[in-house]
Amino acid sequence: NAGVTQTPKFRVLKTGQSMTLLCAQDMNHEYMYWYRQDPGMGLRLIHYSVGEGTTAKGEVPDGYNVSRLKKQNFLLGLESAAPSQTSVYFCASSPDGDEQFFGPGTRLTVL
């Protein structure tokens, strides 16, 4: 049981480039989440999904898109990266919303 995995672990982008972060979970969880973590601000929810084929906006969705085509995967896309998107990104999954299991994080730097 790998739990929640994220790829890549690190990435450096130039302003305007695009990329996709992949989150995968093997626990058959319905709910999946993408957060960003910035110093002194805790975790802020970007987008989430309550099941395969569904997505919803969180607290800070601008500049990001997501897709949940398969239950086990939740993709986070940046279409045109900006320096303000430099952050550590965490994916989490949950069986029914009340306990979250986190991935190890992706550290993204946008120059």
Next chain:
Amino acid sequence: GEDVEQSLFLSVREGDSSVINCTYTDSSSTYLYWYKQEPGAGLQLLTYIFSNMDMKQDQRLTVLLNKKDKHLSLRIADTQTGDSAIYFCAEYNYGQNFVFGPGTRLSVLP
């Protein structure tokens, strides 16, 4: 909207008790959580408490909840260097999303 607040830093000496405090604004919160984040890692659930409880003990961890004051605390007894990490308080209510605090960085001094 909902807000969760924590002090950002705490230093204690090895062997002492640590108390990390958290305040929240949503009185309808169903669960309150403590997560631990070690350097370079994701968040791990430490413990949680239902909103109808006022205390929960789990080995060296004691969680106290004061619903009237919307105050949650995490006490770590006999703090060790391995307890150095960032501790996040979070609240959750059914049908809503988690709200995390900014995290308290605990430093354990020898």
